[in-house]
Amino acid sequence: MKPKIFIDGEHGTTGLQIRTRMAGRSDVELLSIPEAERRNAQLREDLLNSADVAILCLPDDAAKEAVAMVSGNNQVRIIDTSTAHRVNPDWAYGFAEMDREQPKKIAGARYVANPGCYPTGAIGLLRPLRLAGILPEDYPVTVNAVSGYTGGGKQLIAQMENADHPEHVASPHFLYGLPLKHKHVPEMQVHGLLSRAPLFAPSVGKFAQGMIVQVPLYLADLNGHASLGSIHEALADHYAGQDIVEVVDLKESAALPRVDAVELADTDRMKLYVFGTAGAPHVNLVTLLDNLGKGASGAAVQNMDLMLKG
Numbered sequence: 001m002k003p004k005i006f007i008d009g010e011h012g013t014t015g016l017q018i019r020t021r022m023a024g025r026s027d028v029e030l031l032s033i034p035e036a037e038r039r040n041a042q043l044r045e046d047l048l049n050s051a052d053v054a055i056l057c058l059p060d061d062a063a064k065e066a067v068a069m070v071s072g073n074n075q076v077r078i079i080d081t082s083t084a085h086r087v088n089p090d091w092a093y094g095f096a097e098m099d100r101e102q103p104k105k106i107a108g109a110r111y112v113a114n115p116g117c118y119p120t121g122a123i124g125l126l127r128p129l130r131l132a133g134i135l136p137e138d139y140p141v142t143v144n145a146v147s148g149y150t151g152g153g154k155q156l157i158a159q160m161e162n163a164d165h166p167e168h169v170a171s172p173h174f175l176y177g178l179p180l181k182h183k184h185v186p187e188m189q190v191h192g193l194l195s196r197a198p199l200f201a202p203s204v205g206k207f208a209q210g211m212i213v214q215v216p217l218y219l220a221d222l223n224g225h226a227s228l229g230s231i232h233e234a235l236a237d238h239y240a241g242q243d244i245v246e247v248v249d250l251k252e253s254a255a256l257p258r259v260d261a262v263e264l265a266d267t268d269r270m271k272l273y274v275f276g277t278a279g280a281p282h283v284n285l286v287t288l289l290d291n292l293g294k295g296a297s298g299a300a301v302q303n304m305d306l307m308l309k310g
């Protein structure tokens with residue numbers, strides 16, 4: 001029998017992208033809720049309890065409610081794309097490339113928390129350097145990022161795309177999260193293996209999908225005479241043999257005039273760069289991804305596939 005998959009929130013931004021990725025797959029049976037019934041709690045509960053894997057593409061509160069709806073049913077496994085469970089030790093963190101044993105953990109888990117889009121970029125840079133002993137645990141990490149506006153879901157999409165919207169945003173690029181209390185900070189700290197919360201400055205650009213995450217570092221404050229080369233080597237070693245995450249060659253990075261936020265839009269890939277000049281005091285670590293690809297829906301399908309194999 002084919003495994004049954006239910007996407008709770010399938011008519012939202014992340015849910016729709018997961019559905020697109022599942023189109024044409026004959027190895028799974030997709031359970032579906034009509035759009036008009038998407039908030040029908042009884043129907044959702046029935047579908048959640050009929051699934052082998054339920055993928056939650058809901059706001060945090062609704063995701064917690066959905067988990068409660070299947071708490072007595074050991075047959076249902078959950079992938080939650082919300083922020084609700086990402087630092088909960090009872091949940092496997094769904095970033096398969098973060099450690100060698102992570103795919104196995106995801107494959108065997110009942111509950112998988114899909115990572116946030118910005119944290120995927122930041123943890124992708126920070127964790128390998130912590131594990132290699134290059135980045136001190138208490139380094140004052142800053143994370144600067146720009147996201148495509150689909151990161152804000154249906155509401156921000158409507159504000160950006162519809163000039164008649166009462167809260168229309170005409171700006172081509174804006175900063176937000178100005179009180180520095182963004183919901184992604186705990187996740188970056190825990191899975192980035194940091195003792196101090198990183199200072200996170202997000203922004204949104206007038207493009208639908210794409211993301212750049214930057215972590216600039218002072219070499220003199222790193223361990224073991226770190227250099228452009230040793231940082232690149234640590235990242236390249238960590239991701240050796242991976243097909244989704246690529247560490248861009250130092251020479252190729254050095255020849256680039258710019259990094260384009262939308263280069264990986266509509267893909268599930270992620271590229272890591274190490275920028276700077278040999279012998280100079282700074283490096284800038286950069287991740288390029290699609291906020292809805294490796295940053296959300298692509299990772300959710302990757303995790304589902306691991307769980308179905310596991």
Ligand SMILES: NC(=O)C1=CN([C@@H]2O[C@H](COP(=O)(O)OP(=O)(O)OC[C@H]3O[C@@H](n4cnc5c(N)ncnc54)[C@H](OP(=O)(O)O)[C@@H]3O)[C@@H](O)[C@H]2O)C=CC1
Pocket residue numbers: 008009010011012013014015038039040056057058059060062081082083115116117150151152153154155291292295296
């Ligand atoms: N967009 C992105 O780039 C990313 C999003 N995520 C996460 O994915 C989750 C979904 O976000 P996103 O797809 O962007 O959001 P959207 O607003 O685009 O979609 C959310 C969907 O959930 C439905 N919904 C909301 N509340 C309930 C409820 N109580 N019961 C049933 N359905 C409900 C909405 O219906 P309605 O239309 O009626 O509101 C909508 O269809 C969030 O937790 C978000 O943090 C994670 C990574 C990246």
Ligand SMILES: CC(=O)N[C@@H](CCC(=O)OP(=O)(O)O)C(=O)O
Pocket residue numbers: 081082083115116117118147148149150151152153156183184202203204
């Ligand atoms: C542009 C924008 O608004 N982005 C969202 C993050 C995307 C999202 O909701 O992601 P998670 O589920 O990973 O938390 C925000 O800053 O809240």
